[in-house]
Amino acid sequence: MSQTADQGFESVFTLEATQLKYGIGAADELGWEAKRLGLRHVILVADPMLHQFGLIERIEGILAASGITFDRFEDIHVEPTIDSFARAAAFAEAHPCDGFIALGGGSTIDTAKVANLISTHGGAVIDYVNPPIGGGRKPPGPLRPLIALPTTSGSGSEATTVAVLDIPELKVKSGISHRYMRPTLAMVDPALARTTPAGVTASAGLDVICHAVESYISKPFNQRPKPASPDDRPPYQGSNPVADIWSLQAIEFGGKYLARAVADGEDYEARGTMMLGATMAGIGFGTAGVHIPHACAYPIAGLKHVYHAPGYSRNHAFVPHGFSVIVTSPAAFRYTYDAAPEKHIRAASLLRGHDIENPGPDSLPAALIDLMKAVGAPSGIAELGYTEADIPAIIDGALKQQRLLAGSPKPVDAGILETILRQSMRNW
Known part of the structure; x- marks a missing residue:
């Protein structure tokens, strides 16, 4: 590898992983984890479909029992668009918080990532979208803590740096990616996926x-x-x-x-x-x-x-x-x-x-x-x-x-x- 480095090739790789808590009942420890991260008032980004299974109410009860207040955002697009991300960002800018909790699949977690990004560092969503479609702007510093509770077994968004979005007017999907967008903690509870079709x-x-x-x-x-x-x-x-x-x-x-x-x-x-x-x-x-x-x-x-x-x-x-x-x-x-x-x-x-x-x-x-x-x-x-x-x-x-x-x-x-x-x- 040192030889290839001398020839102008990469010789270093990094691994920056989200903290992980896994197992049936992991979600019950959300309040403890949120308090450990110093969270007092959060934005709960949740898939509204989860109301029918009582999951949102369950998570809200855990937060309330831990003395953590919250505002709930649930205008989630199944495959997020640049407009749906913008709505989430506007909500976060209008509701100051010290952290985010995402409850849902990849669309929900990605929405929370972008809301966190824009409300922390400002700008428009397109500014951060990967080039050549967007501006490729890099966030200048870390974001607020984000705890992800996935309810599907697919996107891996709870462990990644990327948020994927659809830009209908261009008829293309793209993404926003930066190491600061990786969730702070993934709480993976198999019981949360039981209701997935x-x-x-x-x-x-x-x-x-x-x-x-x-x-x-x-x-x-x-x-x-x-x-x-x-x-x-x-x-x-x-x-x-x-x-x-x-x-x-x-x-x-x-x-x-x-x-x-x-x-x-x-x-x-x-x-x-x-x-x-x-x-x-x-x-x-x-x-x-x-x-x-x-x-x-x-x-x-x-x-x-x-x-x-x-x-x-x-x-x-x-x-x-x-x-x-x-x-x-x-x-x-x-x-x-x-x-x-x-x-x-x-x-x-x-x-x-x-x-x-x-x-x-x-x-x-x-x-x-x-x-x-x-x-x-x-x-x-x-x-x-x-x-x-x-x-x-x-x-x-x-x-x-x-x-x-x-x-x-x-x-x-x-x-x-x-x-x-x-x-x-x-x-x-």
Whole structure:
């Protein structure tokens, strides 16, 4: 590594992980944890759907019993937009607090991150969105404490530096990412995921697997250019020995437990392990990064809103993030195979739960397709409402995600993306 450092390549990687508290009953310790962080008055950012299960009332009761006052914000968009983030930020600016608590899935936690960012350091949401879409502004200092209580097993947002948003007028999704946006504490309680519909569990769980596989096979950290200063080192640094440990365990959990979690909402072992896997994958990709499937997913989710996903509101046509990611992953990993065959085979073996016989470029794609079928995922881009005539627009949107494509273990251009997208119209 010292030799590559002399040649202008990176020789350092970092791991900054959210504090984690995991287990059934973890949420009951929220008051103690909030007081430990010095919180007296917080903004509770909560998914309003959780009222029907009494979860919001339960969390509010825990806070009240601990003497912590709060204002509640629950104008959560299922797939957040730049406008929904702006509304959350305005609420936070109008309700001074000393910290945030997020109760919900990735959309809720991402909303809390951005509300924290804007109310702490000012500016407009677009100022912080990743370039070339936004200004790429860096927050000048830390944010207030954020405690995340995930209720789904997918985004890993409770452990990452990123918040994802849709910009409808541009028909593209993008993100805001900085190390200061990582939640202070993740309280992962499997009991909170019991009420998640099967379709939501499927999409979220496939996102876990994509996070883990993409980060595991991403471009190694020491093949990236050395930054001019530590402040310029990106949150997504490339695969490294520590991130690989987290990613591999998340892949194994996904292969073993996702189908069970989708089939039975009362299977605490499966749903709880998938929640832990989501956090572990978040730690892995929060350091190593994701690449081709996620870069393609942003325009796939942003260009058309005609798909009605199982388990979500039938009045809200959109592509859930996990489904938008998984549909291109078989073709993407078929393309990246020869950059690191041993890693692709190991990932496939973990998903299958056994060593792969006659391993090759189709081993990982086949394992993913079988899992997609098992959990009721869409068969490809066509099922989401796209035709081959839409491919140029998807390519254009994916090429805007250079922050992600930089992590691919092989070069990516418009021609490569066209091949991947054509193969992904239907995976079976």
